[in-house]
Structure formats: structure tokens, C-alpha cells
Amino acid sequence: MTPVRHWTESETSPPKADAPRSANVYTPPLDIHETPEGLVLEADLPGVPPDQLEVRVEQNVLTIYGKVDWSHLPTEARLIYEEVLPGDYYRSFILGDEVDTERISADFNNGVLRLILPKAAKARPRKIEIRTSTSSPTG
């Protein structure tokens, strides 16, 4: 099994969101559903500006890292009630052989990341033609 490499261990292409990380790192909840063409993954990453989101595929390991920025809050605002602690999002998992990692596409709207993971050609259902010999089997 391929070990999941952490961001900081990657030297070839450092992630864009490389600023000092906050203390809280959350695992974003996600849905995965299947379509005839492949898998669709949707993950909640509220508060992550598009330029602070990094989706990476290395070998067969898909990694999502998003840095939260509550930019609209005035700096002088004083906290009086708290349910949400600011934090970043990190999730990494291994893709099965069925996914064509070259053709993964992503969009990111309203804090929801949507990844299209197309099935590799070999994993796509293929209809096998069954031919019947019209002529009677003769030896």
C-alpha cells in the first residue's frame, strides 16, 4: 500500500497554500456517488478561497488541502459566542485502479468541491457482443 505523503514532505512542487498552518485541521465531510462514466466526489470546504485550495494526485493518492480565510470579518471584531473554530481542511485517500487519474476534473462553488473521477477505460462497462452462428453447428 502506498503511504500517504503529507504536504510538507513534497519538495518538487510545494503547495500554494503553504503559509503557516492553523492549529486545527479538519477532515472535510464528503459524498461520493457513481455515474456510468465514473465517480463524483463532493466535499464541504466552507471558507476556503479558490486560490487556497489545492487538489493533488500523486501516483494514486488524491489529496485535498484547503486553507480557511474568514476574510470578511472586521479585524476589530471581538468573539462573543463560538461554535466554529477556524481551521484548515485536509483529506487524503487512495484511488482505486478504476479511476483514470489523468482525466480528473474539479470545480469549486459555494464552498463545495466537486471532483469528477472518470473511470479508466478498462473499468468502464463494456458490452460484449455475443454472436450466434446462424448456421447449425456442424462438425
Place this chain on the structure above:
Amino acid sequence: MNIWTWRPTLDALGELQRQVDRLFDFTQDVSRQLYQAWRQFPAFNLYETPNEFWLLAPMPGVRPEDLDVTLLGSTLTIRGERKRPDQVPEEAYRRMERWVGKWSRTVQLPESADADKVSALLENGVLYLRIPKVSEGQPRQVQVKTSSP
């Protein structure tokens, strides 16, 4: 053979109290992550500046048309709905971790706010509500009348 230690009623209550305390301690230790999952949607923070309150609530996937904000005096209510894509049948899901459904949360602000001046912004799946406080008017002299006979 078990030895049953008899306790008077009051002590039994004390024991119950201790057990409940232990349960709660345990729950607090274990459940921080769990709490994140089952708490009400959306979670929110409330902030204050000299003239405003600010509410911040992450609500990924909620569109402005799915959101309703009302303020009455100091009672703020936000409600809305979060949906999965309509056309996807449930049996197509391999994983369902994201919470969906209709939701509503009510917040009692520490003081009255100006409903007409509330402004809302949804950005990157986070709702920011700017709620100006009601400006403190001049102290008002209340006329006291006596009912003349």
C-alpha cells in the same frame, strides 16, 4: 458471592451523581469530533464591534435563494435548505457524510439590532451577517401624569 453494600438513599443519590459526572467527563473527552458531526447545522460564531454584531456561519452548498434571514428586535433567525443533486438516485451513493436537509437556527442577540440595516454576504460557503446595533438615543424624559378627578 457478591457483597452488596447497602447505602442509605441520600448516598445512593450521591453515587448516581458521581456516575453521571463520570459519564459526562467521558462524553466530553470522546465527543469533540462527534459533536462536530451532530451539532446543529449550521454552526455559527457571533462577534461584536462597538457598533455592530457579526454572525459567521459556514454553510457550504447553500445558495442565496435557499437562505432566509429575519431579525425581530434582538431575535435573529436564519433558515434554509441544503440539498443533494436532484438527479442522483440514493443507491448511486457510495459515501454520504455531508448533512442535508431543512434547517433553522435562532440567535438571541445581546441587545436589539437594526433589522433594516442588516446586510448579508455568502462567500465561499460562509455566511457573514453584519448587524448594526440600534444607536442609543438620548435619554427620554417620560411625562408622568396624574389622572385628574
